Amino acid sequence: MRRLVIIITFLFCLPVIGSTAPPKPRPDAGQGVLMIAPFPPERTGERGTLVIYREPGIARLGELPIIRLPGLAQIVGSESGEMPLAVLARKREWVKVAYDDSGREGWIRMERTWRFEQWESFLKGRTARLLPGLKNGYSVLRREADDGAAEVATLTQHSRFTVSEIKGDWAEVKVSFDMSGWLRWRDADGRLLISANTR
Secondary structure, eight states, X not given: OHHHHHHHHHHHHSOOTTOOOOOOOOOBOOSEEEEEOOOOGGGGGGTTEXXXXXXXXXXXXXXXXXXXXXXXXXXXOOSTTXXXXXXXXXXXXXXXXXXXXXXXXXXXXXXTTOEEEEHHHHHTTOEEEEOTTOOGGGGEEESSSSTTSOEEEEOOTTOOEEEEEEETTEEEEEEETTEEEEEESBOTTSBBOEEEEEO
Protein backbone atom coordinates (compact mmCIF):
# COMPACT_ATOMS: atom_id res chain seq x y z
CA MET A 1 0.00 0.00 0.00
CA ARG A 2 2.81 2.39 0.89
CA ARG A 3 4.50 1.65 -2.44
CA LEU A 4 1.26 2.55 -4.29
CA VAL A 5 1.04 5.90 -2.46
CA ILE A 6 4.65 6.68 -3.42
CA ILE A 7 4.01 5.83 -7.09
CA ILE A 8 0.85 7.98 -7.21
CA THR A 9 2.67 10.88 -5.54
CA PHE A 10 5.52 10.54 -8.04
CA LEU A 11 3.11 10.59 -10.98
CA PHE A 12 1.45 13.77 -9.75
CA CYS A 13 4.85 15.46 -9.47
CA LEU A 14 5.78 14.76 -13.11
CA PRO A 15 5.24 17.63 -15.53
CA VAL A 16 2.25 17.20 -17.80
CA ILE A 17 3.27 16.19 -21.30
CA GLY A 18 2.43 18.90 -23.81
CA SER A 19 1.82 21.51 -21.14
CA THR A 20 2.73 25.05 -22.08
CA ALA A 21 4.13 27.89 -20.05
CA PRO A 22 1.58 30.33 -18.68
CA PRO A 23 0.92 33.19 -21.07
CA LYS A 24 2.83 36.41 -20.56
CA PRO A 25 0.78 39.10 -18.87
CA ARG A 26 -0.67 41.68 -21.21
CA PRO A 27 1.47 44.83 -21.23
CA ASP A 28 0.50 47.92 -19.27
CA ALA A 29 -0.75 50.57 -21.71
CA GLY A 30 0.43 53.56 -19.70
CA GLN A 31 -0.01 57.02 -21.24
CA GLY A 32 1.16 56.32 -24.75
CA VAL A 33 3.77 54.74 -26.96
CA LEU A 34 7.40 55.77 -27.48
CA MET A 35 8.96 54.88 -30.82
CA ILE A 36 12.70 54.46 -30.30
CA ALA A 37 14.57 55.10 -33.55
CA PRO A 38 17.73 53.11 -34.27
CA PHE A 39 20.95 54.85 -33.25
CA PRO A 40 22.70 56.58 -36.19
CA PRO A 41 25.92 55.05 -37.58
CA GLU A 42 28.15 57.66 -35.85
CA ARG A 43 26.90 56.36 -32.48
CA THR A 44 27.39 52.64 -33.10
CA GLY A 45 29.90 52.51 -30.24
CA GLU A 46 26.97 52.89 -27.84
CA ARG A 47 25.40 49.74 -29.31
CA GLY A 48 21.91 50.92 -28.48
CA THR A 49 22.38 50.98 -24.70
CA LEU A 50 20.07 52.97 -22.46
CA VAL A 51 20.87 54.31 -18.99
CA ILE A 52 17.99 53.66 -16.59
CA TYR A 53 17.34 55.78 -13.48
CA ARG A 54 15.10 55.38 -10.42
CA GLU A 55 13.95 59.00 -10.89
CA PRO A 56 14.63 61.32 -13.86
CA GLY A 57 18.42 61.80 -13.86
CA ILE A 58 18.76 60.57 -10.25
CA ALA A 59 19.85 57.21 -8.77
CA ARG A 60 21.22 55.38 -11.79
CA LEU A 61 20.00 51.77 -11.87
CA GLY A 62 22.24 50.61 -14.69
CA GLU A 63 22.55 50.24 -18.45
CA LEU A 64 20.47 47.98 -20.63
CA PRO A 65 20.62 47.22 -24.36
CA ILE A 66 17.47 48.49 -26.11
CA ILE A 67 16.84 45.04 -27.59
CA ARG A 68 16.40 43.63 -24.05
CA LEU A 69 13.49 45.96 -23.22
CA PRO A 70 10.00 44.43 -23.37
CA GLY A 71 8.82 46.22 -26.50
CA LEU A 72 5.36 46.39 -28.01
CA ALA A 73 6.36 45.42 -31.57
CA GLN A 74 3.98 42.41 -31.55
CA ILE A 75 1.12 44.66 -30.45
CA VAL A 76 1.60 47.96 -32.26
CA GLY A 77 4.08 47.06 -35.00
CA SER A 78 7.07 49.19 -35.86
CA GLU A 79 8.24 51.26 -38.78
CA SER A 80 11.75 51.43 -40.23
CA GLY A 81 13.42 49.56 -37.38
CA GLU A 82 11.82 51.57 -34.58
CA MET A 83 11.17 49.86 -31.26
CA PRO A 84 7.86 50.73 -29.58
CA LEU A 85 7.67 50.95 -25.77
CA ALA A 86 4.73 51.74 -23.50
CA VAL A 87 5.29 55.01 -21.62
CA LEU A 88 3.98 54.75 -18.05
CA ALA A 89 4.71 58.39 -17.09
CA ARG A 90 6.38 61.42 -18.62
CA LYS A 91 8.28 64.44 -17.26
CA ARG A 92 9.56 66.72 -20.04
CA GLU A 93 12.26 64.74 -21.92
CA TRP A 94 12.12 61.83 -19.44
CA VAL A 95 9.83 58.81 -19.77
CA LYS A 96 9.11 55.99 -17.34
CA VAL A 97 9.07 52.50 -18.90
CA ALA A 98 8.97 48.88 -17.78
CA TYR A 99 12.49 47.62 -18.42
CA ASP A 100 11.91 43.88 -17.98
CA ASP A 101 9.13 41.29 -18.28
CA SER A 102 8.53 41.26 -14.52
CA GLY A 103 7.38 44.89 -14.70
CA ARG A 104 10.27 46.67 -12.99
CA GLU A 105 10.17 50.35 -13.93
CA GLY A 106 12.72 53.06 -14.52
CA TRP A 107 13.24 56.39 -16.25
CA ILE A 108 15.10 56.95 -19.51
CA ARG A 109 15.93 60.20 -21.29
CA MET A 110 14.32 60.59 -24.71
CA GLU A 111 16.51 61.19 -27.74
CA ARG A 112 15.48 63.87 -30.25
CA THR A 113 14.95 61.26 -32.96
CA TRP A 114 12.42 59.35 -30.86
CA ARG A 115 8.74 60.19 -30.90
CA PHE A 116 6.07 59.92 -28.24
CA GLU A 117 2.38 59.66 -29.06
CA GLN A 118 -0.55 59.40 -26.68
CA TRP A 119 -2.76 56.35 -27.20
CA GLU A 120 -5.75 58.44 -28.29
CA SER A 121 -3.93 59.80 -31.35
CA PHE A 122 -1.83 56.66 -31.95
CA LEU A 123 -4.81 54.29 -32.17
CA LYS A 124 -7.13 56.54 -34.17
CA GLY A 125 -7.42 55.31 -37.77
CA ARG A 126 -5.53 52.07 -37.16
CA THR A 127 -6.73 48.60 -38.01
CA ALA A 128 -6.76 46.43 -34.91
CA ARG A 129 -7.92 43.13 -33.42
CA LEU A 130 -8.32 41.61 -29.96
CA LEU A 131 -5.33 40.12 -28.17
CA PRO A 132 -5.54 36.35 -27.56
CA GLY A 133 -6.73 34.86 -24.26
CA LEU A 134 -9.10 37.62 -23.15
CA LYS A 135 -12.07 37.13 -20.82
CA ASN A 136 -15.37 36.90 -22.69
CA GLY A 137 -16.61 40.31 -21.54
CA TYR A 138 -13.73 42.07 -23.32
CA SER A 139 -14.78 40.77 -26.73
CA VAL A 140 -18.27 42.30 -26.59
CA LEU A 141 -19.00 45.17 -28.98
CA ARG A 142 -21.50 47.56 -27.35
CA ARG A 143 -23.76 50.41 -28.52
CA GLU A 144 -22.22 52.85 -26.01
CA ALA A 145 -18.92 53.16 -24.11
CA ASP A 146 -20.32 51.44 -21.02
CA ASP A 147 -20.18 47.87 -19.67
CA GLY A 148 -23.95 47.95 -19.16
CA ALA A 149 -24.78 49.13 -22.70
CA ALA A 150 -26.62 46.89 -25.16
CA GLU A 151 -24.54 44.32 -27.02
CA VAL A 152 -24.05 44.68 -30.76
CA ALA A 153 -21.93 41.56 -31.34
CA THR A 154 -19.23 39.36 -29.85
CA LEU A 155 -15.92 39.60 -31.69
CA THR A 156 -13.27 36.90 -32.02
CA GLN A 157 -9.51 37.18 -31.97
CA HIS A 158 -9.62 37.11 -35.80
CA SER A 159 -12.13 39.97 -36.14
CA ARG A 160 -10.49 43.05 -37.62
CA PHE A 161 -11.80 46.53 -36.96
CA THR A 162 -10.81 50.15 -37.49
CA VAL A 163 -10.53 52.50 -34.52
CA SER A 164 -12.34 55.80 -35.16
CA GLU A 165 -12.40 57.39 -31.70
CA ILE A 166 -11.09 56.87 -28.15
CA LYS A 167 -13.08 57.75 -25.02
CA GLY A 168 -11.27 56.75 -21.83
CA ASP A 169 -10.79 52.95 -21.86
CA TRP A 170 -13.17 52.55 -24.80
CA ALA A 171 -12.64 52.66 -28.55
CA GLU A 172 -15.34 53.32 -31.10
CA VAL A 173 -14.66 50.78 -33.85
CA LYS A 174 -16.01 49.88 -37.27
CA VAL A 175 -16.04 46.13 -37.92
CA SER A 176 -17.80 46.17 -41.29
CA PHE A 177 -19.88 48.45 -43.50
CA ASP A 178 -22.97 47.85 -41.37
CA MET A 179 -21.44 47.04 -37.95
CA SER A 180 -19.82 49.45 -35.51
CA GLY A 181 -19.85 50.06 -31.77
CA TRP A 182 -17.73 50.50 -28.69
CA LEU A 183 -15.10 48.08 -27.41
CA ARG A 184 -12.69 48.26 -24.48
CA TRP A 185 -9.12 48.83 -25.71
CA ARG A 186 -7.62 48.53 -22.20
CA ASP A 187 -8.95 46.94 -19.02
CA ALA A 188 -9.58 48.49 -15.60
CA ASP A 189 -5.96 47.69 -14.62
CA GLY A 190 -4.66 49.66 -17.61
CA ARG A 191 -3.53 46.63 -19.62
CA LEU A 192 -3.89 46.49 -23.40
CA LEU A 193 -6.72 44.45 -24.91
CA ILE A 194 -6.13 45.13 -28.59
CA SER A 195 -3.31 44.83 -31.09
CA ALA A 196 -2.99 47.66 -33.62
CA ASN A 197 -0.32 46.86 -36.20
CA THR A 198 -1.26 48.92 -39.25
CA ARG A 199 -2.58 52.33 -40.30
